[in-house]
Amino acid sequence: MISFFRRLAIASLLLPLALSAAVSPANAAIPANIEKALKASKIDTNALSLAVVPLNGPGTSNFVNADVSVNPASTMKLVTTYAALELLGPTHQWKTEFHTDGQLKDGVLNGNLYLKGGGDPKLNMEKLWLLMRDLRANGVREVKGDLVLDRSHFVQPELPQFNDDGGDDDKPFLVEPDSLLINLKAMRFIARGEPGKVSVSVEPPIAGMRIDNQVKALPAGKCPDFPDVRYNLVKQFDGSTMVVTGKLPAGCSVQSYLAPLDHQAYAAGVVRAIWQELGGTIQGQDRLGEVPKNARLLVRAFSPDLVEIIRDINKYSNNTMARQLFLSLGAEFRTSADADDAKAAQRVIRQWLARKGISAPHLVMENGSGLSRAERVSAREMAALLKAAWDGPYAAEFIASMPLVAMDGTMRKRLRRTDLAGEAHIKTGTLNTVRAIAGYSRDANGNTWAVVAILNHPRPWGASAILDQVLVDLYRQPKQTSQTAQR
Incomplete structure (x- = not known):
């Protein structure tokens, strides 16, 4: 009897390994056209990680180097935006507020004016102007005290400055996130x-x-x-x-x-310029500080819903907005054990993936935008996330946030005048040593696939053509008959 139970225990330990092997097939061969494109660009086949999974029709999954840890570049934004959709909700909004610690009488505010940032990724000039116009409409004309900027919403991490191509650090795509981010500081x-x-x-x-x-x-x-x-x-x-x-x-x-100014100088300079245009004055100085507990709310503005935010992030691969969203996840679920909001976001995303049954041992998130040398994922993990999103309640919102092939976003100039125009929603990723695509593509039979193709190579020249070939090959599925459809 002891021997039986011992054998049973051993079998129970081996069963998960057997199941894992069943769902993790060995590497398939690289399709001939893709291998030919790799050779034409003098890129070794080992540089390409590929995962293709059918979602709503017949077809065979294809995994090539899919369990290798790779840098995904901006396709990492798909992890951040999908997590935000489910954890914050599609209607989540950010708020920006003006407060005062003084009294308003006859248009004169005898006290300080506090501008409190809430981490809004899309606080543009129009929204700020409307907020300050609302402040003016509420009777404020002259501020006797200081303009105080409250940038305390995020607990900022200490991360290295990233500049992939060297040179000028004032490029807008390198702008750091901030609790009071105005107009992307551009x-x-x-x-x-x-x-x-x-x-x-x-x-x-x-x-x-x-x-x-x-x-x-x-x-x-x-x-x-x-x-x-x-x-x-x-x-x-x-x-x-x-x-x-x-x-x-x-x-x-x-x-x-x-984007040459720091966040404080930019925010204060823009507020003062708009306020002057509106006929107002601020007598005091510019400084940082937190809104006092006894301060009074004057006006408040809300951001667009999250679904609009992730559309801007994924369509145009906006790094700063993605980093804002990543820190917003951390700020929403921060605990006393979290050193900063990046650490909190990393923790909550891992917990969320575990609840969804997605194993992601290769996943490394630094800032959630892909503008990083440290971030990692495997093609299989990214494909599993895409499949989970397809089966989730916000699939339509998530898919619509990605560039439409040959039509908009970062894919607007690719695969034009092909049958794939308008047939795929694909997020791109580009660093000096990385080219990547990830998203959803339909085949010639109208069935949808999750596709991930990530190329890490010191000289990825011509790699966009290789990744486009992945989509072309996927589209050219064998014609589906009624019998194969029934199977």
Whole structure:
């Protein structure tokens, strides 16, 4: 009897391994067309991880190097946005508020004006203007005290600065997240060549920032493909000066998108500029601080629903908004044991995946955007997440957030004039050593597949064509007859 129970115990230990082997088939061969594309780009087949899973029709799953830990680049945003949909809910909103610790009388606020950020990923200029217009409509004209910025909503992690291609750190896609993120901290500089001079303007206007225009005007001529106009921010005790140099022919213009200011200077400068346009004044200084417990709420604005936020994140691969969302998950579920909101987000996403029965031993999340050298996942894990989302209650919202092949987002220029146009929702990922796609694609029979293809290679040149070939091969499924459909 003891021997029987011992054999039973051993069998029970081996059963999960047997089941795991059943659902984790060995590597299949790389399809011939994809292997040919890899060879054409001189990329080894081991550099490609592939997972293709049928979702609502016949077909055979295909896994190639699918259990290798790889850098997914911006396809990591799918993990962050899907987790947010289920954990925060599709109608989740962020709020931004103005408070005061003083009294309002005859348009004069005798006290400080507090702007409290709630982590809104999409607090743009229009929304801020409407919020301040509401403040003005509520009778505030002159503020006697300080403008106090409350940026305490997030417990920020200490993460290394990421700059994949070196050079200027002022690029908008490198903007760090912040509790009081306004307009993605972006500025649009416009240089226009006119007869005898070059004009330089900036949107939005920033109070306290001056422009030192040193651009040389050239006679009218052919406009260069890459105009010689350069920007250098000089910080001073009483504000900042943007020194603009270079040369530009008359009749030519160039736009440059930069994020040279820190979050505090940008937020305070924008608020003061808008308030001045609305006919108001702020007598005091700009400073950081938290809203006092006895402060009074003046006005409040809400963000769009989460479903609109994740559409911006996935369609256009917005790194800063993805990082805002990741920290928002941490802030929502933070406990005293969490060192910061990134650690809290990592914990809550792992717990959520475990509840869904998704094993993800390769998953490493640093900031949730994919703009990282540390983030990792396997193709099989990403495919499992896509299948879970397909079966989940918010499948339509999640799928619609991804770029539509040959039509919009980061896929708008790919696979044009092919049968795949409009047939797939695909999130892309790009770093210097990474090219990736992940999402949902229909085949010629109208059946939908989850597809993940991630290529990690020191020189991934031509890799986009390889990944496009994955989608083309997937689309060309054998014609489905009524008998195969019944099976």
